[in-house]
Amino acid sequence: MGMQTKRILIVDDDVAFTRMVKLNLEQHGGYEVREENSAANALAAAHVFKPDIFLLDIIMPGMDGTELASRIRGDRILARTPVVFLTATITPDEARARNLENDGMYFLTKPVQLQDLLKVIEDHTCLPPEAAGPKA
DSSP states (O other): OOOOOEEEEEEOSOHHHHHHHHHHHHHHSSEEEEEESOHHHHHHHHHHHOOSEEEEOSOOSSSOHHHHHHHHHTOTTTTTSOEEEEESSSOHHHHHHTTTGGGTEEEEESSOOHHHHHHHHHHHHSSOGGGSSOOO
16 A cells, blocks of 8 residues: 655744755655745635645744634634644643643644654544544
């Protein structure tokens, strides 16, 4: 059975960061990555791109990543898509304190190591649909 390409939507206002993640993942193979540098445009982009997983920065101008994640969870089409936060602004302990991980969302700190990112993507895109997120 061949490996299916996984579709990843990365949303971060840092263009250099999204470009680096896209290049690294696509060079690794098995991933199609779309960059979105405006959280306000991310939901529309997701409806067109149909990602298997979201990678979101938390601190962004306009709409932050937690608000975007809330909108993803409230969207009947996207609600079960896994969300991973990539940020340098809070620690894993702070993420747990805010229950981000308990809400079906996961957390990696920047700078992100490629092997850590690959593991999180694989772990969370291989979940059965009922485990990937809350029910709509």
